[in-house]
Amino acid sequence: MPQISIERLRGEEALNHIFPLLTYAFWNTPPLPSGEDREQTLSYMESATASVLFEDGVAVACSVSSPMEQNVRGRPVPANGVWGVAAHPSARRKGYARQTLLDMMANDREQGRTLSLLYAFRESFYDRLGYALFPQPRQAVFSPAGLAPLLRRELGGRVIMLSTTEGHASYDAYLRQRLPQMHGMGLFQVESRAPRQGQESWLALAQANGDTIGVMTYNIRSTQDLTVHSFFYDTNQAKYLLLEWLARHIDQVETIKMTLAPFEQPGTWLPDLNISLTALEPPLGRVLDIGGLAGLPAGPGKFSARILDAQCPWNEGTYRFESVDGALSVTPAENADCDLHINALAALIYGTQDPGDFEFRGWGQPSAETRAVMSAMFPRALPYLHIKF
Numbered sequence: 001m002p003q004i005s006i007e008r009l010r011g012e013e014a015l016n017h018i019f020p021l022l023t024y025a026f027w028n029t030p031p032l033p034s035g036e037d038r039e040q041t042l043s044y045m046e047s048a049t050a051s052v053l054f055e056d057g058v059a060v061a062c063s064v065s066s067p068m069e070q071n072v073r074g075r076p077v078p079a080n081g082v083w084g085v086a087a088h089p090s091a092r093r094k095g096y097a098r099q100t101l102l103d104m105m106a107n108d109r110e111q112g113r114t115l116s117l118l119y120a121f122r123e124s125f126y127d128r129l130g131y132a133l134f135p136q137p138r139q140a141v142f143s144p145a146g147l148a149p150l151l152r153r154e155l156g157g158r159v160i161m162l163s164t165t166e167g168h169a170s171y172d173a174y175l176r177q178r179l180p181q182m183h184g185m186g187l188f189q190v191e192s193r194a195p196r197q198g199q200e201s202w203l204a205l206a207q208a209n210g211d212t213i214g215v216m217t218y219n220i221r222s223t224q225d226l227t228v229h230s231f232f233y234d235t236n237q238a239k240y241l242l243l244e245w246l247a248r249h250i251d252q253v254e255t256i257k258m259t260l261a262p263f264e265q266p267g268t269w270l271p272d273l274n275i276s277l278t279a280l281e282p283p284l285g286r287v288l289d290i291g292g293l294a295g296l297p298a299g300p301g302k303f304s305a306r307i308l309d310a311q312c313p314w315n316e317g318t319y320r321f322e323s324v325d326g327a328l329s330v331t332p333a334e335n336a337d338c339d340l341h342i343n344a345l346a347a348l349i350y351g352t353q354d355p356g357d358f359e360f361r362g363w364g365q366p367s368a369e370t371r372a373v374m375s376a377m378f379p380r381a382l383p384y385l386h387i388k389f
Contacts, residue, residue: 002055006103014050015042017059018084025086047190049111050084051103053096060091063100065108066389070115070186070285071179072349073297073381079186080108080288082118083389101129102311105288109312114292115346117186117285117385130311131284132346132353134184135262135382139278142266144226144256146273147247150240157208157237159245164217167203174205174215175386178232182261184350184383201229206241214238216245220253228258230386243269261384283385287346290315294330296349298323301373304333305364309342323377338366348374351381 009017019041023033044066053061064084069076082104087097105116120126123133164171179185206214214233220226226249233239246256259280260266266275287293290307302322309315320333344363347353355371358364366374 003057005054006100007052007054008103008107009050009052010048011045012042014048014052014064015045017052018050018062018064018086021059021062021086021088022064022084024088044083047188048084049104049107051100051107053091053100055091055096061087061096061100063097063104065104065116067111067113067189068117068186069179069189070117070385071181071183072115072383073183073351073378074180075296076180077115077292077296078113079115079117080104080113081186081188081387081389082116085118085121098129105286105312109288109314112289112292114287114289115285116288117283119281119283119388123284126284126286127343129286130309130342130346131286132343132350133284134282134350134352134385136279136282137262137384138260138264139280140256140258140260140264140266140275141278142256142258142273142275144246144250144253146270147243148250149270150244150247153240153244155237155241155244157206157213157241159241160205160207161245162203162205164201164203167205170205170212171203171215171217174212174232178234182384182386183381184385186385186387188387188389204242204245206233206238206245208235208237208241214242216242220249223252224254226253226256228256231258231260231264239269261382261386263382263384285346285350285383287315287342287349288312290319290345291330293345293349294328296328297326298328298377299379301377303338303366303370303373303377304336305338305340305345305366306336307340307342307345308364312342315342321377328377337370338364340364340366348378350383351378352383354380 048064048066050062050064052059065080065082068079068081070079201217201219204216205212213235217230218228300323304320306318307315318333318336320331322329341363344358355374
């Protein structure tokens with residue numbers, strides 16, 4: 001029998017063991033990544049922790065996470081961003097990746113993080129680990145010619161164009177200002193670094209009265225496409241300033257491809273845009289520590305539930321969830337109105353699932369009365385994480 005152990009490692013010590021696993025799993029190989037690529041990955045490890053599984057002394061699987069902050073219904077909540085789950089081909093199908101994930105979740109809970117966020121290689125794998133899907137972001141595809149009417153309008157304000165290297169501090173500051181305003185949005189706690197050469201984008205800053213009121217990042221890779229990665233605005237004026245900036249590329253590109261939050265309705269921006277929409281990869285979220293949910297905004301009502309969470313046993317128990325002066329109170333309870341799997345609790349706080357779906361997802365069978373209370377306390381919502389990792 002092989003000797004199995006899991007260690008929690010950080011910084012260069014972690015990278016020495018996991019870099020071959022990460023590059024094989026996520027990079028185009030061969031050839032092996034360069035020293036510059038390794039240094040870039042090392043910069044991500046400054047705040048990250050890796051749970052590394054060793055088989056007979058050799059690192060064969062890992063899960064890596066970094067501390068984040070996420071807006072949940074208007075309140076910042078400590079979270080982790082899981083960005084490095086990998087296993088050597090010889091170690092796959094042995095449950096090793098799952099073991100590192102469970103160790104990682106325990107560690108992040110010990111570090112005071114309430115939620116866990118990730119993008120899945122296979123959604124069903126993480127569904128079984130207690131994660132709930134977010135709504136899918138979308139990519140809008142349209143011709144810039146449809147934006148031409150904006151070139152004849154006086155919109156006020158202005159747009160400044162920088163590279164993301166030049167403007168990364170301004171962009172990061174804007175996103176952190178935006179974080180408290182957007183449900184589901186998450187950012188890593190460490191300020192983002194300037195991108196490496198070759199990984200830059202253009203940054204458009206919409207400004208009025210000296211204030212930045214909107215941002216957009218984009219790339220032009222050929223005369224065919226302009227691809228927008230981020231599109232945020234505080235006001236209607238900012239939205240149309242950024243769209244007017246795109247209209248200035250009518251004679252340069254044929255198509256605009258724009259990543260948008262699930263709540264955006266681009267078909268209503270202007271007539272004759274002829275937009276086509278494609279769903280993009282959604283993130284998933286999970287509750288690591290039920291007690292950390294206390295204080296979330298909540299509508300009127302209360303219910304009790306016995307929470308089932310085989311992966312994070314510290315969460316298991318019976319709780320009363322009650323709105324007190326508009327804030328969620330979480331306390332122990334003796335009796336439960338229903339049983340709920342931990343996925344259902346994540347779906348409630350994020351607003352991604354109707355409680356009537358729980359029975360059909362295998363997440364519990366709350367009564368009609370309890371479902372009505374849940375819906376009043378946690379109305380449906382469309383979270384948008386935005387950041388990819």
